[in-house]
Amino acid sequence: MTEGGQRQRTLLRGTLSLLAAAAVYEAMARSGYFAPALLPTLPTVARTLVASVADGSIIEHAAFTLYRVMFGFALSVAVGLPLGILMARFSRVEHFFLPLVSALMPIPSFALVPLFMLWFGIGNLTTILIVFYAATFPMMFNTWSGVRSVNPLWLRAAGAMGADEHKLFWKVIIPGASPFIITGMRQAFLRSWIAVVGAEMIAASDWGLGWVIFDAKEFLNTDVMLASLVVIGLIGFMFERFIFGSLERMTVLRWGMMRAAKG
Amino acid sequence: MVPIEIRDVSLIYDTPGGKVPGVKDVNLNIGASEFVCIVGPSGCGKSTLLNIVAGFLEPAAGEIRIGGKKVDGHGMDRGVVFQDFAQLFPWRTALGNVTFGLEMKGVPKDERERIAHEQLRLVKLDKFTGSYPHHLSGGMQQRVAIARALAYNPSVLLMDEPFAALDALTRDDMQRLLAEVWRETRKTVIYVTHNVSEAVYLADRVIVMTPHPGTVKAEIRIPLSRPRDPLSVEFLDFQKELLRHLGHETGTNEPTKTNGKADA
Amino acid sequence: MQDAVTTIMVDRTLDRSQGGERIRLIARNVFPFVVVGGIWEIIAWSGIFPRRLFPTLEEVAASFVQLTITGILPHHAIETLIRLLTGFALAGIFGVTIGVLMGRSRRAEDIFLPLVSIGAPIPGLAYAPLFLLWFGLGNISAVLLVGFVSAFPIIFNSWTGVKAVKEIWVRSAQAMGADDRRLFRHVILPGALPYILTGLRLGLAQAWRILVAVEMLAAVPWGLGWLIFGARKFLNTDAMLAGIVVIALIGLALEKFVFQKIENYTVVRWGMISS
Numbered sequence: 001m002t003e004g005g006q007r008q009r010t011l012l013r014g015t016l017s018l019l020a021a022a023a024v025y026e027a028m029a030r031s032g033y034f035a036p037a038l039l040p041t042l043p044t045v046a047r048t049l050v051a052s053v054a055d056g057s058i059i060e061h062a063a064f065t066l067y068r069v070m071f072g073f074a075l076s077v078a079v080g081l082p083l084g085i086l087m088a089r090f091s092r093v094e095h096f097f098l099p100l101v102s103a104l105m106p107i108p109s110f111a112l113v114p115l116f117m118l119w120f121g122i123g124n125l126t127t128i129l130i131v132f133y134a135a136t137f138p139m140m141f142n143t144w145s146g147v148r149s150v151n152p153l154w155l156r157a158a159g160a161m162g163a164d165e166h167k168l169f170w171k172v173i174i175p176g177a178s179p180f181i182i183t184g185m186r187q188a189f190l191r192s193w194i195a196v197v198g199a200e201m202i203a204a205s206d207w208g209l210g211w212v213i214f215d216a217k218e219f220l221n222t223d224v225m226l227a228s229l230v231v232i233g234l235i236g237f238m239f240e241r242f243i244f245g246s247l248e249r250m251t252v253l254r255w256g257m258m259r260a261a262k263g
Numbered sequence: 264m265v266p267i268e269i270r271d272v273s274l275i276y277d278t279p280g281g282k283v284p285g286v287k288d289v290n291l292n293i294g295a296s297e298f299v300c301i302v303g304p305s306g307c308g309k310s311t312l313l314n315i316v317a318g319f320l321e322p323a324a325g326e327i328r329i330g331g332k333k334v335d336g337h338g339m340d341r342g343v344v345f346q347d348f349a350q351l352f353p354w355r356t357a358l359g360n361v362t363f364g365l366e367m368k369g370v371p372k373d374e375r376e377r378i379a380h381e382q383l384r385l386v387k388l389d390k391f392t393g394s395y396p397h398h399l400s401g402g403m404q405q406r407v408a409i410a411r412a413l414a415y416n417p418s419v420l421l422m423d424e425p426f427a428a429l430d431a432l433t434r435d436d437m438q439r440l441l442a443e444v445w446r447e448t449r450k451t452v453i454y455v456t457h458n459v460s461e462a463v464y465l466a467d468r469v470i471v472m473t474p475h476p477g478t479v480k481a482e483i484r485i486p487l488s489r490p491r492d493p494l495s496v497e498f499l500d501f502q503k504e505l506l507r508h509l510g511h512e513t514g515t516n517e518p519t520k521t522n523g524k525a526d527a
Numbered sequence: 528m529q530d531a532v533t534t535i536m537v538d539r540t541l542d543r544s545q546g547g548e549r550i551r552l553i554a555r556n557v558f559p560f561v562v563v564g565g566i567w568e569i570i571a572w573s574g575i576f577p578r579r580l581f582p583t584l585e586e587v588a589a590s591f592v593q594l595t596i597t598g599i600l601p602h603h604a605i606e607t608l609i610r611l612l613t614g615f616a617l618a619g620i621f622g623v624t625i626g627v628l629m630g631r632s633r634r635a636e637d638i639f640l641p642l643v644s645i646g647a648p649i650p651g652l653a654y655a656p657l658f659l660l661w662f663g664l665g666n667i668s669a670v671l672l673v674g675f676v677s678a679f680p681i682i683f684n685s686w687t688g689v690k691a692v693k694e695i696w697v698r699s700a701q702a703m704g705a706d707d708r709r710l711f712r713h714v715i716l717p718g719a720l721p722y723i724l725t726g727l728r729l730g731l732a733q734a735w736r737i738l739v740a741v742e743m744l745a746a747v748p749w750g751l752g753w754l755i756f757g758a759r760k761f762l763n764t765d766a767m768l769a770g771i772v773v774i775a776l777i778g779l780a781l782e783k784f785v786f787q788k789i790e791n792y793t794v795v796r797w798g799m800i801s802s
Contacts, residue, residue: 006633013637021642038660099556100563106778110652110740111752111771114759118580118767194650198740201652202756210653214744217656225656233649240648319698343702350695353797354717363713364703397798415703 308477630689
């Protein structure tokens, strides 16, 4: 059994299973048992997707969604990262925030959507705040555990080599905690992405991929719905793979530290 | 107990870099109740050979016979102890680990617990039968592993550097304990190590293997009476002889291999 | 996977200081809530926001008590829990089965992995309209969606768990005469258990998050999601907040009383994860 042969077989089986799934779907769509409005054929979905890209509508929706997600995510990093560091470095801060966080964390972000809609209306502000709420906890928590888990030997070694508090922080603690921080960002983004789609759906706001999907339901435009699902999946996948994947490769993987952040 | 015959055994590793011979044309006859140590540097194929005898690897050529019966895969005529402490099942207590083989054999519960208690007493762990492995020290875990391998009463005990990851003092204790256990059970033992003094302390006969490809280079009988004194002149002479076979010049105290490192 | 880990860490820090200075510990944990509650009250009384939109804590508490006594809140909560458990049970049964299969058989892995990898990166709620169209408004859609979405982490973790079972355990067991069936029962399953439990835990957390939203979209007659969504129409912010409190309490209880108990009985006792 050679490595190459095995890989080829994996590829072949994977492709076959995808093709089979597509064929089953297509057969169901064409069988006539289901309304075409509910189960459009794959070519229809593809045509809708191409058309919406061509006229730019889906890109505009995606741009709105991305704007909200990036804004909320950036905000969560700006708050969660320093707070996590402070919690790990000063026990007073930790004692104050930890109980609050433990109480707030089990509240799903979607549960706050109706409340935020009342307070902030429908639109960007509500969506961004929901994203912020969803992403801040993982960011903060991972930073906190990362800084706490910095190997004390490194601190002693750096201290012995004459590093002062300031240098210790920037040259040892931050790089030492970086596997966790990156994991935190990754999770925070994932949460943001989930939150933004949900928030756009519930707090329908005329723009955004979540709204498109929900709106399409009203008019039984299942093809639009599936096309947007594809776009949502693709964007999420690309962020996960390319941005966070390469961030990891550039830092912690290169340092051989990834095991440290393994949950 | 039963003899082991190793006939013309070869094994070739298929690596991305090409074919690498693991062991080549190894012939060994091990007598019933004999304690044989295999020593050699890393990569000499000693562990590979042990895994072939255990039935985890299949030789490309040659055959192994245990008590005249050809080896085909793993079987309950052999007990195996590895170097890694993690070999114990963490979800079972010391007692649960030792009863495992008996359970597989279909021995009734009372009977297998009685046997397991006995085995744990043999390795001096009767006070820890209810402990989970992570509460035991490395040395204790390895003793459980020995009791576990003995519990279902195999005729052969195969040990792959079982004490290599222990500290030097614990290792000394364990060697004494193993010598005792062997005296009581009279199993046929193949014991792989890279620690020369350990081999001289334990073995009736030491097999020296050399790498590229893994072959038997020398066989040395150790006729010393037991228990052995590691500081006696004869003991040290055997140690020097082994080191010479392994390519270490004696006379300088530079490469004292006596404290084998826990690196393998 | 980090979710589970981080929550464990919180509890550990809280647990560690137990013993002699219990009271100080309680005071320390209550203090932040007093501060936040105080700020809330000040904002509520100051009238920056209309009182209907930003009720005082007394109003929220009164509403909570009243809704509980009349049985409205418990009814909502029970409906939600039934949906959660049904959906999660589906996910657990299918998820563990598929994941373990993928870990054991190369063929199953090759077949399922592409499908799972394509489905997983899409946020669960995005499937909601599709499910609502196909299965109609109401319970079936809600339960199926919850099951579908929470199956992903369960599949992934069970799969990794089975693959991560140490080779040395398998070898030891084989040397002691375990056949394939018993190898599976006595070695593979317990060996993979820490991962499977993590998967179930993440799955349940996911199910919980998504269910609240699904109840808002699926127009189910009862359920906490529906309660808070419906309360918005009549500006019943106090009822909404009471609902949110219950949601938080249930989420906390699931984590504390279900999963930590199971873990303490198994993988923590075995030393396979530190507590």
